[in-house]
Amino acid sequence: MHGRNTNTSNSGSSNGEGCGVVMRKGPWVAEEDEILLEYVRKHGPRDWSSIRSKGLLPRTGKSCRLRWVNKLKPDLKTGCKFSAEEERIVIDLQGRFGNKWARIATYLPGRTDNDVKNFWSTRQKRLARLLQTPLQPNSKSSKSHGKLAVPNHAPTFEVASLDLIPYGEESSSGQCSQTDFMDNPDAREMVQMTPHLENHHHQGLLFNMDPTLPLLEPSVDQEVLLPQLHFDHLPNPEFDFPSSKPRTIFRATRTSSSRTNWPARRHHAACR
DNA sequence: AATACCGCCAACCGCCGCCAT
DNA sequence: TATGGCGGCGGTTGGCGGTAT
Numbered sequence: 001m002h003g004r005n006t007n008t009s010n011s012g013s014s015n016g017e018g019c020g021v022v023m024r025k026g027p028w029v030a031e032e033d034e035i036l037l038e039y040v041r042k043h044g045p046r047d048w049s050s051i052r053s054k055g056l057l058p059r060t061g062k063s064c065r066l067r068w069v070n071k072l073k074p075d076l077k078t079g080c081k082f083s084a085e086e087e088r089i090v091i092d093l094q095g096r097f098g099n100k101w102a103r104i105a106t107y108l109p110g111r112t113d114n115d116v117k118n119f120w121s122t123r124q125k126r127l128a129r130l131l132q133t134p135l136q137p138n139s140k141s142s143k144s145h146g147k148l149a150v151p152n153h154a155p156t157f158e159v160a161s162l163d164l165i166p167y168g169e170e171s172s173s174g175q176c177s178q179t180d181f182m183d184n185p186d187a188r189e190m191v192q193m194t195p196h197l198e199n200h201h202h203q204g205l206l207f208n209m210d211p212t213l214p215l216l217e218p219s220v221d222q223e224v225l226l227p228q229l230h231f232d233h234l235p236n237p238e239f240d241f242p243s244s245k246p247r248t249i250f251r252a253t254r255t256s257s258s259r260t261n262w263p264a265r266r267h268h269a270a271c272r
Numbered sequence: 273a274a275t276a277c278c279g280c281c282a283a284c285c286g287c288c289g290c291c292a293t
Numbered sequence: 294t295a296t297g298g299c300g301g302c303g304g305t306t307g308g309c310g311g312t313a314t
Contacts, residue, residue, distance in 0.1 A: 027282070049299065065300070066283065081280095102302060113302070118281055121305090125278085 024058040028067055032057055036064055037072055045073070070114050077110035082119055090116055 024032075035057055043050075045068055048061030057064065071078065082090070086108055093104040101113035101120070108116065 025284075046300095061299070062285095062301090063283075069301095070282075099303065114281080114283085117303070118279095122279060122281090129278090 022058060023052075023060055023063075025063070028071075032059070033067070033072060036067060039064075040068060040072070070112050073112075075110055076112065077115075080110075082111075082115075086111070087119075090119060094120060 028036075036051070039051055039056055045065075048065040048068075050061075051057050051064045052059060052061060059067075070076075089107055090104060093107060097103050099117075099120075101117040105111050105113045105116050
């Protein structure tokens with residue numbers, strides 16, 4: 001959509017692409033899309049790096065793959081806002097899986113991990129504003145090593161709340177309190193949108209999670225331990241193995257990065 | 273009309289795991 | 294077994310457009 005810097009030698013990528021060739025970056029143009037589509041038509045969505053090595057496009061393999069996955073793949077719901085049902089699914093699954101956007105996206109046909117990620121991020125920002133609370137910046141250093149160790153079995157809203165209010169701290173400091181939060185109709189709607197969150201709120205857990213609870217690292221099948229969430233229509237993950245490497249879809253959970261997970265509020269329900 | 277703010281989202285980066293060599 | 298390439302993922306950035314002030 002909106003470009004970044006363009007025409008730079010490849011940097012940062014671990015793919016080792018570039019090799020002196022000026023790699024193009026930034027927004028894709030129609031001609032590039034056409035070339036990429038043609039390549040996929042001929043060879044399928046795989047061997048992305050060969051697009052560059054064959055001189056078809058001055059783009060990294062990663063860039064080509066991303067463009068295909070997020071924009072060019074058939075049956076994408078591009079430009080269509082999340083429906084209420086999709087929102088509910090995202091909220092529920094985020095509570096179950098954490099920020100496993102790719103995994104969550106498999107339950108949402110036509111949605112990509114980027115879609116889900118952006119959707120959630122927007123909601124996080126909105127709620128942070130509603131609560132007048134700064135978003136907890138994600139520390140790069142803790143991305144995968146100094147983990148925050150989000151309890152994957154618990155709604156992440158609770159985890160976020162720990163960042164907001166030290167255990168036992170009074171609400172008079174100006175920080176949002178449970179009461180303040182529920183006095184906000186907009187924020188309240190978010191909770192009501194999320195049945196398991198509301199349930200925890202009613203249990204008094206929402207803002208006073210026991211800090212002594214162990215911080216879990218997923219070691220067993222989370223599906224067994226996770227609360228049983230219900231869907232009106234149980235979503236079926238849309239397995240998509242374009243490159244004949246299904247390993248990545250449900251591969252072993254990577255260590256959780258430090259996340260600041262916030263509840264979200266229903267915002268847009270209709271397609272444009 | 274100008275400015276500020278916010279939502280949206282494309283695309284980048286770094287990290288990680290798998291796999292071929 | 295070690296290593297490098299590659300693909301995949303999550304976090305983040307930053308520009309554009311719409312809306313509010």
